[in-house]
Amino acid sequence: MIGKNKGRMTKDGIRIYEEADFAGMAAAGKLAAQILDEVAELVTVGQTTGVIDKFIEDRVTAAGAISATIGYKGYKHASCISINHVVCHGIPGDKKLKDGDIVNIDVTVIVDGWFGDTSRMYVAGKLSRKTERLLQVTHDALFKGIEAVKPGNTFGDIGAAIQTFVEGHRMSVVRDFCGHGLGRVFHAPPNVVHYGRPGTGAVLEPGMLFTIEPMVNLGRPETKVLADDWTAVTRDKSLSAQFEHSIGVTETGYEIFTLSPAGKYHPTYEL
Numbered sequence: 001m002i003g004k005n006k007g008r009m010t011k012d013g014i015r016i017y018e019e020a021d022f023a024g025m026a027a028a029g030k031l032a033a034q035i036l037d038e039v040a041e042l043v044t045v046g047q048t049t050g051v052i053d054k055f056i057e058d059r060v061t062a063a064g065a066i067s068a069t070i071g072y073k074g075y076k077h078a079s080c081i082s083i084n085h086v087v088c089h090g091i092p093g094d095k096k097l098k099d100g101d102i103v104n105i106d107v108t109v110i111v112d113g114w115f116g117d118t119s120r121m122y123v124a125g126k127l128s129r130k131t132e133r134l135l136q137v138t139h140d141a142l143f144k145g146i147e148a149v150k151p152g153n154t155f156g157d158i159g160a161a162i163q164t165f166v167e168g169h170r171m172s173v174v175r176d177f178c179g180h181g182l183g184r185v186f187h188a189p190p191n192v193v194h195y196g197r198p199g200t201g202a203v204l205e206p207g208m209l210f211t212i213e214p215m216v217n218l219g220r221p222e223t224k225v226l227a228d229d230w231t232a233v234t235r236d237k238s239l240s241a242q243f244e245h246s247i248g249v250t251e252t253g254y255e256i257f258t259l260s261p262a263g264k265y266h267p268t269y270e271l
């Protein structure tokens with residue numbers, strides 16, 4: 001609609017937001033990250049994922065925000081909670097966490113129309129060595145991708161940085177799910193894939209807003225979706241981890257909107 005939205009669209013269909021829009025994204029991202037900070041102490045042996053989700057839903061409401069996932073394509077919960085070999089889109093419920101379970105919690109909130117989407121890993125009980133490595137590599141892979149974000153680089157540079165790093169550690173990158181443009185909408189172009197070749201794909205420009213959210217498996221990359229139509233698992237049942245940030249491209253590089261206010265993004269921060 002002419003005059004209604006000043007945001008330009010690139011030839012790849014990627015919206016270019018205004019500098020002033022970054023403040024809206026920062027507010028939404030901060031709330032999502034703060035909720036992920038607060039939920040950490042609930043991730044304990046014997047806890048149910050349903051209780052964790054209820055806490056998140058209440059927290060979103062108390063902040064005067066809206067959950068982006070409740071009602072999204074029929075999804076009914078304020079978070080996705082993905083345990084062990086669940087790659088993403090795990091549905092919260094009565095399942096109790098066991099000692100050594102690794103857990104991804106993914107929260108998306110809407111604040112004043114802006115979307116903040118972030119996830120990170122947690123551990124119930126004691127973390128094994130092998131698993132600690134998976135979490136470390138997945139966390140660091142996200143940051144390899146983020147460090148490739150600057151005007152003039154391409155989306156292929158982001159994917160290549162992540163893939164090279166992960167495969168260098170003899171782990172695999174999931175191909176079936178990707179990051180996405182966001183802003184005033186939840187999922188917009190482009191598909192931000194976490195593999196690829198340098199120099200390919202759309203060129204990054206200041207004002208682009210998107211997530212990077214690599215899923216890394218200890219075994220093979222293939223996934224399948226269970227009969228509930230949401231839960232994605234590794235086909236070989238190997239463990240899977242994921243970290244996600246919402247970011248914006250600036251004149252010189254990037255801004256991360258979903259940094260942990262408490263500095264608790266990394267799962268082994270207290271070990």
Ligand code: MF3
Nearest residue numbers: 069072075080089106108117
């Ligand atoms: N937050 C997820 C993402 O990173 C999407 C979850 S959609 C849901 O894109 F419906 F499963 F919640």
Ligand code: CO
Nearest residue numbers: 117211213244
């Ligand atoms: Co996302």
Ligand code: CO
Nearest residue numbers: 106117118244
């Ligand atoms: Co998410």
